[in-house]
Amino acid sequence: MRLVFLGPPGAGKGTQARLITDEYGIPKISTGDMLRAAVEEGTPLGRQVKDFLDRGMLVADDITNRLVQDRLVQAECARGWLLDGFPRTVGQAEALDGLLRERGERLLAAVELRLDDEIIVRRLTERRVCPQCGEIYHLTSRPPRRDGVCNQDGAALVQREDDRDDVVRARLRIYHERHGPVEGYYNRSGALVGIDANQPPEQVHRAIIDALEAARQQQAYAI
Numbered sequence: 001m002r003l004v005f006l007g008p009p010g011a012g013k014g015t016q017a018r019l020i021t022d023e024y025g026i027p028k029i030s031t032g033d034m035l036r037a038a039v040e041e042g043t044p045l046g047r048q049v050k051d052f053l054d055r056g057m058l059v060a061d062d063i064t065n066r067l068v069q070d071r072l073v074q075a076e077c078a079r080g081w082l083l084d085g086f087p088r089t090v091g092q093a094e095a096l097d098g099l100l101r102e103r104g105e106r107l108l109a110a111v112e113l114r115l116d117d118e119i120i121v122r123r124l125t126e127r128r129v130c131p132q133c134g135e136i137y138h139l140t141s142r143p144p145r146r147d148g149v150c151n152q153d154g155a156a157l158v159q160r161e162d163d164r165d166d167v168v169r170a171r172l173r174i175y176h177e178r179h180g181p182v183e184g185y186y187n188r189s190g191a192l193v194g195i196d197a198n199q200p201p202e203q204v205h206r207a208i209i210d211a212l213e214a215a216r217q218q219q220a221y222a223i
C-alpha cells in the first residue's frame, strides 16, 4: 500500500499516519520529522534547512525529493509506505510519480485532511510532542497521563519551535498559496480522497480506512 497524506499544518496528518501505519504494517515517512532530526543532529543538511523550518517556509524541492528518494528505495519500503507531508509542490508530486513509474509501482491514494484555519491554530499552539518516540499530544483533547511527560517512554514533552503563533500563521499562509495545484494534480489523476478532519481522531481514522478500502477495490477492478 502506497499513500501520501496531504493537508494543512495541524490537520492531524502525523496523528492519523501513526494509526494507519500501525494498522497496515508499513513505514511512516515524514519529511518534517527527517528535516527536524537533521537540524537536531546539526548535520550539514540541518544547518542548511534550519532557518526555513524556523520561519515555516518550504524547503527546496531538490532537498526533499532526494530525502524521499533515498528512503523509498530502502528494503523496509518494499511492501509499501505512507508519506506524511510530501508532496507539497507539483514539482515534488512529479518527482514521486517518476520514481513510482521507474519502479513499476502505483500510488493507492492521496489522502487530504481538511480543516478550517481557526481550529488549526488552536490545535498547534496546544500541541506537545515526545522528542524521543515522536508521540503527539494535545493539552486539551489528548493530554498525557502525567503533566508534561510522555506516556510511552517517560521523556519530557516539548513544544515544536514552529508551533509559535506567528510561525503557525506563516505556515498556513504558505499552505494556502501552494496546496491548490497539488490538490488539482491528484484530483486529475483520480487519487485524491478528501477527509473531514474536524471530528474526533477515531472517526477520522475510520473515514480514512473506509476510503482506503474503497480505493483498493477500485484499483483491483481497474487491473
Ligand code: AP5
Pocket: 007, 008, 009, 010, 011, 012, 013, 014, 015, 016, 030, 031, 032, 033, 035, 052, 053, 056, 057, 058, 059, 060, 064, 084, 085, 086, 087, 088, 092, 123, 124, 126, 127, 128, 136, 137, 138, 139, 141, 142, 162, 171, 197, 198, 199, 200, 201, 204
Ligand atoms: P511537517 O512536520 O510536515 O509539519 P506540517 O505539515 O506543518 O504538519 P504538522 O506536523 O504541524 O501537523 P499534522 O497535520 O501532522 O498534525 P498533528 O497530527 O501533529 O513540516 C514542518 C516543516 O518542515 C515545514 O513547515 C517545512 O519547513 C518543512 N517541510 C516538511 N515537508 C516538506 C516538503 N515536502 N517540502 C518542503 N518543506 C517541507 O496534530 C496537531 C495537533 O492536533 C496535535 O496536538 C494532535 O494531538 C491534535 N489532533 C490531531 N487530530 C485531532 C482531532 N481529530 N481532534 C482534535 N485534536 C487533534
